[in-house]
Every structure is written in C-alpha cells, then in structure tokens.
C-alpha cells in the first residue's frame with residue numbers, strides 16, 4: 129500500500145470492509161434503486177432495508193413528515209418478504225461490488241433465528257444486522273428495551289448462523305449501556321447504534337397527528353448529538369466494535385462518531401438529500417487522515433482526548 133494513501137480498512141468482527149462508511153437500512157432500498165446515481169462498489173457496505181419473513185405493506189400514508197432538522201418516518205417495515213428478497217433482490221445486491229449486510233426483523237426470538245438460518249445457504253451475504261429496535265410496528269421495540277430479551281434474541285440468532293451478527297439498538301431506553309452489554313453477552317459481533325428516536329407531530333389545522341401511525345421515528349441532523357452520546361456511552365461499556373448511526377451527513381460528522389468510539393458509521397437520511405452523501409463522507413475521511421498524517425482510520429476509533 130502506498131504510504132501516502134491513508135488506510136481506510138476496518139474490521140467488524142470477522143468482516144473486513146474497504147472503508148468504514150455504510151448505508152443505513154431503509155434509506156438505500158435494496159441498492160438497485162440508487163445504482164444509477166451512486167457507485168455502489170465504493171461503499172464500505174450496503175445495509176439493505178429490513179427483511180421480514182412475510183411481505184409487509186407497512187403503515188398507511190402519511191408515513192413521513194419533515195421536521196426542522198430532519199424527518200420523522202413511520203414506514204412500518206414495508207418490505208418484499210424473505211422469499212422475494214432471495215429471488216428478486218439478492219442477485220443484484222451480491223454483485224454490487226461491495227459487502228452486503230442483510231437487516232432482518234422477526235416477531236419472536238425463534239422467528240429471528242429462523243430468518244438467520246434461512247439465509248445460511250445464500251451466497252454473497254457478509255453479515256446480518258438484527259433490527260430489534262423498529263419503533264414503528266407493534267412490539268418492534270420490545271427486544272431492544274429489555275436486556276433479558278435482547279440477550280435471548282441475540283443468543284438464538286448466534287446459535288442459528290455462523291455469519292457475523294450486528295445488533296441494532298434503540299436509543300429509546302433509560303440507559304443504552306445496559307442493552308449494549310446484553311447484546312454483547314448474547315454473542316453480538318458488533319453493535320449498530322442507533323435506530324430512530326420516537327417522536328410525535330401534530331397538524332394544528334386538523335388537530336390530528338401528522339403521521340397516520342401517530343408516533344414516528346426521528347432521524348437526521350436533529351439526532352446527531354444524541355446518537356453520538358449513545359455511541360460514546362456504548363463504547364465505554366462494551367469491547368465489541370460499534371457502528372455509529374444518527375444524522376451523519378458529512379465527513380466531519382462521521383469523524384465525531386469515530387473519535388467517540390465507533391469503528392464504522394452508517395449514512396441514512398442524508399442520502400435522501402444527496403444520494404452520494406456516503407461517498408462524500410468516505411472521501412472526506414481520507415482527506416482528514418492525509419491532512420493530519422494519520423496512517424489508518426482505525427487509529428481514530430476512541431481517540432477522544434480528555
């Protein structure tokens with residue numbers, strides 16, 4: 129490797145990525161939708177939209193609304209279901225030129241584990257992300273708000289697949305460190321921190337909720353300091369790698385998460401504004417490393433100064 133080219137490679141459990149920038153689940157579809165706009169092969173990895181066993185139509189519209197510094201969504205895990213995912217979406221994703229992390233959600237520990245097992249024979253999947261933290265479906269938050277359930281679901285999945293397991297945590301808890309430790313105890317290889325923050329918005333003309341679901345998940349720049357604090361807190365309490373998520377739109381935002389203790393980051397809502405946001409973040413991290421004469425991005429992780 130050229131000594132003047134910063135080394136962007138990172139390791140998440142057994143998975144090595146060419147750089148630390150991933151796309152966040154639900155904001156990048158199944159890759160295909162944005163392939164004309166984004167060179168997918170340059171991404172650290174694609175995390176695809178949550179897949180459930182059966183297809184889901186999601187919640188009734190309106191399912192998104194704008195907020196002063198971000199958006200709220202209550203999509204409700206609309207997805208094509210496992211069979212159609214394997215048949216129609218996987219072939220494109222496995223040829224995208226980068227790593228693929230499949231995000232899954234189940235109704236019970238057994239359902240989560242069965243989903244993991246049902247993907248074992250599929251080639252081209254590099255890791256699984258367990259979405260135990262969706263705020264927009266009934267009982268979606270049950271797993272991620274109770275350490276006993278968190279550990280149990282991760283344990284069940286750990287026994288069902290040899291693949292690296294990333295566990296996506298909810299910020300809607302009193303102390304995320306308790307849940308982070310439970311996920312680590314269950315056998316997680318990395319933690320994705322975090323999903324959206326539950327919010328509420330009212331249309332004052334009609335005095336009705338702006339989202340048909342009532343509440344929604346807040347994402348975007350508004351949550352960045354909150355998510356950053358969650359990552360920092362997790363980093364102090366677990367030994368496994370952390371993937372920072374929440375309002376990341378620029379390289380500087382991503383650098384904050386890395387310095388706070390993340391080994392990688394995901395870009396979500398920013399992609400809706402600038403489809404190439406993740407690629408810009410990768411470029412900017414490289415420039416920062418060169419400017420500061422830092423050989424590897426791995427040196428930044430947890431490098432917060434007192």
Ligand SMILES: Cc1cc2nc3c(=O)[nH]c(=O)nc-3n(C[C@H](O)[C@H](O)[C@H](O)COP(=O)(O)O)c2cc1C
Nearest residue numbers: 152153154178201259322323347348374375396397
């Ligand atoms: C429209 C929308 C749909 C989402 N769908 C999912 C999903 O299916 N599964 C999941 O794990 N997270 C989902 N998320 C959460 C994101 O992956 C991410 O955790 C969150 O938006 C915070 O990151 P951001 O502020 O960069 O968007 C969704 C977010 C948005 C905005």
